[in-house]
Amino acid sequence: MKETRLGEFEEVILLLVGILGEEAYAFKIAAEFKEQTGRAASIGSVHSTLNRLSEKGFVDSAMGNATSERGGRRKRIYTITAYGQQVLKEARDFKMSLWNQHPTLSLDKFSIA
Amino acid sequence: MPETQHTPPPAARRFLQFFLRKDLLEEVEGDLEESYYAKLEESSGLRANLHYWYQVINYLRPFALSEKQFNNNNYTMVRNYLKIGWRNMFRNLGYSLINIGGMALGLSTVILIGLWVHDELTYNRNHVNYESVGQIMRTGNLNGEKYTTNWLPYALALELRENYSHLFDHVVTAFSPGSAILGLGTESYSKSMIPVDPEFIEAFTLPMISGNEQALEDPYSIVLSESLAQTLFGDEDPYFKSIRYNNKHDLKVTGVFRDLPHNSRFRDVEFFISSELNLIDNPWMLEQGYTNNFLQIYVQLNPQRSYDEVSAAIQEVIFEQVKDQEHYTSVHPQLFVHPMEKWHLYGEWDNGVNTGRIRYVKLFGTIGIFILLLACINFMNLSTARSEKRAREIGVRKSIGSGKAQLIFQFLTESLLIVSISFVASLLISALLTGVFNQLADKHLAIPWTNPYFWLISIVFILATGLLAGSYPSFYLSAFNPVRILKGTFRTGRNSSLPRKILVVIQFTVSVVLVIGTIVVHQQIQYAKGKPVGYEREGLVMVPMATDEYYEKYELIRDRLVETGYVADVAQSMGPVTDVWSSNGGFTWKGQEPNEEGDFATISVSANFGDVVKWNFVEGRNFSEDMASDSSGVILNETAVKLFGMDQAEGEVIIWDPTWAETQTYRVIGVIEDVVMRSPYFPNMPAAYFLDGRGVSHLNIRIREGASLTSALSAMEETMRSIFPNVPFTYEFADDAYARKFDMEERVGRLATAFAILAIIISCLGLFGLAAYVAEQKTKEIGIRKVVGASTINLWGMLTKNFIILVFVSSLMSIPLAYFGMNEWLQDYEYRVSIGWWVFGLTIAGALLVAVLTVSYQAIRAARLNPVVSLRSE
Numbered sequence: 001m002k003e004t005r006l007g008e009f010e011e012v013i014l015l016l017v018g019i020l021g022e023e024a025y026a027f028k029i030a031a032e033f034k035e036q037t038g039r040a041a042s043i044g045s046v047h048s049t050l051n052r053l054s055e056k057g058f059v060d061s062a063m064g065n066a067t068s069e070r071g072g073r074r075k076r077i078y079t080i081t082a083y084g085q086q087v088l089k090e091a092r093d094f095k096m097s098l099w100n101q102h103p104t105l106s107l108d109k110f111s112i113a
Numbered sequence: 114m115p116e117t118q119h120t121p122p123p124a125a126r127r128f129l130q131f132f133l134r135k136d137l138l139e140e141v142e143g144d145l146e147e148s149y150y151a152k153l154e155e156s157s158g159l160r161a162n163l164h165y166w167y168q169v170i171n172y173l174r175p176f177a178l179s180e181k182q183f184n185n186n187n188y189t190m191v192r193n194y195l196k197i198g199w200r201n202m203f204r205n206l207g208y209s210l211i212n213i214g215g216m217a218l219g220l221s222t223v224i225l226i227g228l229w230v231h232d233e234l235t236y237n238r239n240h241v242n243y244e245s246v247g248q249i250m251r252t253g254n255l256n257g258e259k260y261t262t263n264w265l266p267y268a269l270a271l272e273l274r275e276n277y278s279h280l281f282d283h284v285v286t287a288f289s290p291g292s293a294i295l296g297l298g299t300e301s302y303s304k305s306m307i308p309v310d311p312e313f314i315e316a317f318t319l320p321m322i323s324g325n326e327q328a329l330e331d332p333y334s335i336v337l338s339e340s341l342a343q344t345l346f347g348d349e350d351p352y353f354k355s356i357r358y359n360n361k362h363d364l365k366v367t368g369v370f371r372d373l374p375h376n377s378r379f380r381d382v383e384f385f386i387s388s389e390l391n392l393i394d395n396p397w398m399l400e401q402g403y404t405n406n407f408l409q410i411y412v413q414l415n416p417q418r419s420y421d422e423v424s425a426a427i428q429e430v431i432f433e434q435v436k437d438q439e440h441y442t443s444v445h446p447q448l449f450v451h452p453m454e455k456w457h458l459y460g461e462w463d464n465g466v467n468t469g470r471i472r473y474v475k476l477f478g479t480i481g482i483f484i485l486l487l488a489c490i491n492f493m494n495l496s497t498a499r500s501e502k503r504a505r506e507i508g509v510r511k512s513i514g515s516g517k518a519q520l521i522f523q524f525l526t527e528s529l530l531i532v533s534i535s536f537v538a539s540l541l542i543s544a545l546l547t548g549v550f551n552q553l554a555d556k557h558l559a560i561p562w563t564n565p566y567f568w569l570i571s572i573v574f575i576l577a578t579g580l581l582a583g584s585y586p587s588f589y590l591s592a593f594n595p596v597r598i599l600k601g602t603f604r605t606g607r608n609s610s611l612p613r614k615i616l617v618v619i620q621f622t623v624s625v626v627l628v629i630g631t632i633v634v635h636q637q638i639q640y641a642k643g644k645p646v647g648y649e650r651e652g653l654v655m656v657p658m659a660t661d662e663y664y665e666k667y668e669l670i671r672d673r674l675v676e677t678g679y680v681a682d683v684a685q686s687m688g689p690v691t692d693v694w695s696s697n698g699g700f701t702w703k704g705q706e707p708n709e710e711g712d713f714a715t716i717s718v719s720a721n722f723g724d725v726v727k728w729n730f731v732e733g734r735n736f737s738e739d740m741a742s743d744s745s746g747v748i749l750n751e752t753a754v755k756l757f758g759m760d761q762a763e764g765e766v767i768i769w770d771p772t773w774a775e776t777q778t779y780r781v782i783g784v785i786e787d788v789v790m791r792s793p794y795f796p797n798m799p800a801a802y803f804l805d806g807r808g809v810s811h812l813n814i815r816i817r818e819g820a821s822l823t824s825a826l827s828a829m830e831e832t833m834r835s836i837f838p839n840v841p842f843t844y845e846f847a848d849d850a851y852a853r854k855f856d857m858e859e860r861v862g863r864l865a866t867a868f869a870i871l872a873i874i875i876s877c878l879g880l881f882g883l884a885a886y887v888a889e890q891k892t893k894e895i896g897i898r899k900v901v902g903a904s905t906i907n908l909w910g911m912l913t914k915n916f917i918i919l920v921f922v923s924s925l926m927s928i929p930l931a932y933f934g935m936n937e938w939l940q941d942y943e944y945r946v947s948i949g950w951w952v953f954g955l956t957i958a959g960a961l962l963v964a965v966l967t968v969s970y971q972a973i974r975a976a977r978l979n980p981v982v983s984l985r986s987e
Contacts, residue, residue: 027144031151043144044171051176063140073143 005056006091012037013049014088017059017078025064025075026050050078058084121149122162125169133172134179141172190519191526197506198527205499208882212495213535215878219488220532220539220578222871225550226481228558233474236376236457241318242413245282247420247450249273249410251431252465254444255698255712261462263451264406267398272430273410280423283316283413285309288391290382294659294840296357297345303659303843304341304383308391314368316413317379323352324368332389334367341383342369360660360839362390375557378456403434404441405773412450424449438772440699443708463941472941473861480868483623487872489582490616491879492528496586497613498886500593507590508598520591528583529575536575553863555856585612614919617883620876621923621960622930627869629931629956630938633948634862637939638855640946647750647788648690649727650848652816654829655689658809659840666836667812673832674814679825681817684725685809687717691850693790693798695808700801701768702757711756714790714800715771717807723748723785725815726847733763733783736804744804747779750787753799769801779803793854794942814844873960877967880916884968888912888975895975896983908976913968920964924957 006014016032017024030046033039053059064075080088126142133141145168153161202209237243249269252261270286278284288308295302311329314321314336321328328336335356342351351366358364364386373380392398398407414423427448435441458471510520543550544560551558561567589612658664671683688694693714700711720736720743728735731751736743747767754762762781770776779801787797816825830842888895895908932948939945 025144026140027147027151030148042171043141043148043168044174044177047141047144047172048174048176070143070146073139073146075143076140 006058006087009041010049010053011088011091013046014053014058014080014084017050017053018080018085018088022077024078029078053084054078057081058087119153119158119161121146121165125162125166129169129172132179133177137177141177145169194523194526195530197523198530201503201527202531205502207885208495208499209531211878211882212492212531213538215491215875216488216532216535216578216582217538217542218871218875219485220535221542221546222484222868223481223574224539224543224560225546225558226477228547228560229550229554229556230474230478230481232376232556232558233458233470237378237453239374239377240453242316243453245414245416246316247412247414247423247452248456249412249427250449250451251406251446252449252462253446255710259462259465260712261465262406263409265408265410266403266406266431267401267408268403268434269431269448270408270410272434273412273427277427277430280415280418280426281412282415283312283411285313285316285411285413286388287313287409287411288388289407289409292657292659292843293359293386295345295384296360296839301357301839301841302344303841305381306384306386307379307382308386308388310388313385313411314370316411320371320373322369322371323350324366328368329385329387331365331367332387332393333362333364334387335364336368336370336385337366338383339369339372342366357839358386358390360662361394364390376457401773403431404438405771414450420450420452440710440772443710444698468941477864477868480627480865483627484868484872484875485578487620487623487875487879489578490620491875491882492531492582493585494613494616494879495882495886496524496528496583497589497609498883500586500590501890503590504593504598507593508595511593511595512599517591521587524587524590525580525583528586529579532575532579532582536571553867554860613883617880617916617919618923618926620879621920621964622927624869624872624876625924625927625956625960626931626934627865627872628959629927629952630935631862631865631869632952632956633931633935633939633946634858634865636946636948636952637942638858638862641793641858641942641944642855644789644793644944645786646793646851647729647786648847650846650851652818652820652822653690653726653847654814654816654826654844655691655847655850656812656814656833656842656844657689658685658812659843660837662837662840663812664809670812670833670836673836674829677825677828677832679817679820679828681815682721682725683815684722684813685719685806686722686811686813687808689811689845689850690726690788690813690847691790691854693800694810696798697769697771699770699772701770702759703765703767704758711753711799713753714798715769716800716802717805717809718802719806719809720804722802722813723783725813726788727815728788729786731784731786732761733781735783743782745777745779746782746804748783748785748802749781750785750797750800752787752797753801754784756799767801774807789851794858794944796943813847873963877963880964880967881971884912884916884971887915888971892975892978892983895978896980899976899980900984905973905976909969909972912972912975913965916964916968917961920960921957924960928953928957 012033013029016029016036020028020032026043026047029050030041030043033041033046050059050061054061058081059078060081061076061078064077066072066074129142129145130138145165148168149161149165152164240246248263249265250261250263251265252259254260267286270284273281273284286309290305290307292303292305295304309329311327313319314328315326319336322339324336328334335358337345337351345351345356346354351369354366355363356366373382401407412423414420427450430448431446432441435446455467455469458469458474459467460469462468507520510523515523540560547558547560550556663670667685674680674683693716695715696712697715698710698712700713718736720738723730723735733748736746736748749757749762757765757767759765762784765781766778767781768776768778788800789797790800791798814829816822826844829844833840833842891912898908898911931953935948939948
């Protein structure tokens with residue numbers, strides 16, 4: 001088994017960064033997280049996770065341009081790195097392989113007739 | 114209100130700016146503001162503000178904290194205080210160990226007592242309707258005393274349901290708890306149970322694993338505890354399986370409930386059956402009117418009603434029904450509702466005054482506080498005693514600008530450090546001791562490691578203790594005059610040790626009081642144990658007559674048991690010898706005063722009962738199987754004869770009208786010494802023994818003298834098994850049952866002993882530390898004295914004298930305190946020991962001895978030092 005070093009929360013956040021693209025900054029990600037999962041996450045906890053992901057090299061970040069909203073303050077926009085993409089894919093493949101080995105719940109049996 | 118009015122709360126923003134890393138500030142402030150306005154759009158300004166605060170607090174994470182927080186002046190100072198405190202601790206390792214050890218012992222005691230108190234206060238809280246369920250109690254007057262009981266007549270339950278239903282959500286009857294035989298296949302088990310009304314499950318929110326709240330609707334149903342279901346059926350699903358009950362009925366399992374917690378009233382109940390089945394088995398119960406009390410009634414109040422209101426409304430319900438009977442005008446039975454909240458802690462009545470275990474909760478709570486105080490005193494004494502050693506440091510700190518407040522803060526930090534270390538140690542100690550403590554206290558306590566409230570309370574507690582212990586030393590030390598210290602003329606005067614002396618006196622006073630208290634508790638137990646019991650407990654076995662067959666085959670049982678050769682004889686009785694199962698009024702005797710009444714233990718026995726339990730006759734003779742006239746004979750105990758005011762009772766005639774049965778006339782054929790049946794701490798009840806055979810429930814088996822108990826037991830079991838293959842052989846030794854009457858007091862005694870020993874240890878630790886300090890301080894003086902010719906004995910006397918005086922003063926102070934305290938405690942027992950003066954003498958002598966030994970170690974060590982060594986330094 002290959003260790004993906006990606007927790008469940010981290011994986012979701014990483015996926016959300018990919019989904020949000022240009023709009024991937026802490027507040028938006030937290031809002032989207034709530035939208036998608038129905039669970040609330042504070043901006044602080046999302047920020048801290050992003051920080052960790054960036055230390056691991058899964059995301060990059062850069063300050064965006066100043067806009068008139070939010071008092072002219074800039075946003076930090078996160079983007080997935082190639083390494084991050086690869087880790088995400090590995091995490092998915094790993095789970096797929098587990099699902100396929102599962103005796104009663106093998107994905108084949110769920111195929112729509 | 115215009116939109117622009119709303120901005121994020123400024124205080125929260127300032128707080129964020131204060132702790133957040135500067136490079137993150139722009140993005141984070143932006144994000145939070147955006148989130149704030151998003152929230153504002155969907156809800157109120159207040160909610161948006163709270164939301165903003167919530168987000169700010171959630172940024173208190175390591176990655177986001179500003180470096181500056183770890184680098185500013187205050188932080189550095191605190192770090193310095195901790196470092197100095199830490200170093201000081203290791204520099205004087207001996208003192209620190211005494212300090213921490215004493216404090217850790219004190220804190221462990223407090224933790225254990227705290228857990229115990231918490232357990233007591235949360236008794237029965239497992240029931241969801243904790244606040245609305247109560248039990249109906251009955252009071253009455255008898256010869257000027259007010260009694261309170263929970264036994265009630267069956268008719269009352271019907272009346273409450275019929276005419277008072279607006280007051281209650283549920284009225285639940287529960288018959289007396291007992292044990293019954295459950296048969297499954299070839300196996301049979303004796304298990305404890307209560308017959309209850311079906312609504313019991315709902316009122317007490319029994320945690321049902323299977324089955325529902327109607328599980329007991331059918332009279333032939335049975336509801337099992339989870340562990341009993343496990344015993345009977347293993348992993349099989351018990352639902353709707355059939356169980357043989359008392360070899361008589363087949364019951365269907367209609368529910369299983371999760372075992373009730375150890376601190377709840379019904380914790381020992383292994384199964385419930387329907388009260389209706391009990392009535393089918395005992396149809397006579399339906400026709401007893403209002404004067405025969407044999408069940409308990411629980412009620413859940415209508416949510417609109419208060420306990421007082423309901424109590425007032427039902428107060429006279431029984432009296433209304435019985436007031437025509439002459440006897441009840443003086444008794445005047447009244448009812449009230451006893452709320453579940455008070456069942457455990459206020460479960461006793463003394464002449465109408467509500468008391469109970471709350472006394473012990475208060476007692477041990479106080480002891481806990483005192484033991485903590487002792488530990489704090491140790492800390493104060495050792496810190497101030499060693500102040501001269503730290504005087505230079507204080508002088509230097511003050512002269513380079515440290516203010517008094519800062520020094521106070523420094524010493525408080527140090528005391529917090531010591532208390533925190535002690536707390537960690539005490540957690541370990543108490544975790545190790547919970548097993549022993551649980552045994553001592555009959556509890557299932559555990560340290561709630563994962564409970565956030567426990568940690569919160571612990572932190573508050575550490576702070577409080579740290580401040581308490583550090584308060585005096587920090588004010589004392591910070592008040593030193595720097596000029597005098599640094600000039601070298603600083604000497605703590607004679608008076609400086611006065612507060613220390615006072616504290617030592619307090620410590621020993623508390624300890625000595627605890628020791629005296631412990632001795633008196635033990636004396637009281639021994640005294641009550643030595644009370645004559647009126648029969649022979651050893652070698653007497655009591656066997657409940659579990660099924661109807663016991664009554665049919667009584668003669669067979671008797672013959673077969675005697676045939677084994679181990680058994681001298683077998684007799685029947687109502688209830689075990691060690692308890693009273695039936696008490697009644699309604700007696701009339703010669704020379705009775707008007708309104709004079711008696712609550713008599715009325716006990717049916719077989720004719721040979723007296724020979725089997727070995728009564729001691731004062732006059733007259735025992736029943737005889739051969740004399741038919743004995744069926745209208747009665748045997749009284751001495752208390753009954755005293756109540757009758759007779760010198761000689763043999764041959765006298767008494768009349769008994771039980772109200773629930775025919776009035777009969779009895780002739781006294783014998784008088785026996787009192788048999789202790791209820792509490793050994795209270796006067797014996799008057800008792801009357803009859804031959805009427807009504808309600809006999811126990812076999813009393815006298816084992817032949819000299820026979821081995823184990824082989825007798827196995828022979829008896831074999832015999833009983835051969836007669837009743839489907840009934841497990843349950844028995845109890847009379848001496849064991851009797852010993853259980855002392856459980857509560859012995860438990861208190863053992864706990865008190867443990868606490869008294871702890872108090873002494875902690876106080877002696879402090880004394881030991883102080884003695885070491887004094888000896889060290891006087892090293893030079895001792896050296897010079899030795900050179901001039903003082904003997905070791907002289908020096909020992911010089912060093913110990915002061916401490917001995919202190920301990921002696923404490924002893925004198927503790928005498929009145931202990932005397933009044935223990936006298937108060939003893940008032941709860943009518944049969945009580947008187948406190949002998951030797952207790953005080955012995956305790957004081959012991960305290961002095963322990964103190965002398967503690968101090969002597971240091972004194973002799975100092976006195977034997979070679980003066981050449983002690984005078985050479987510097």
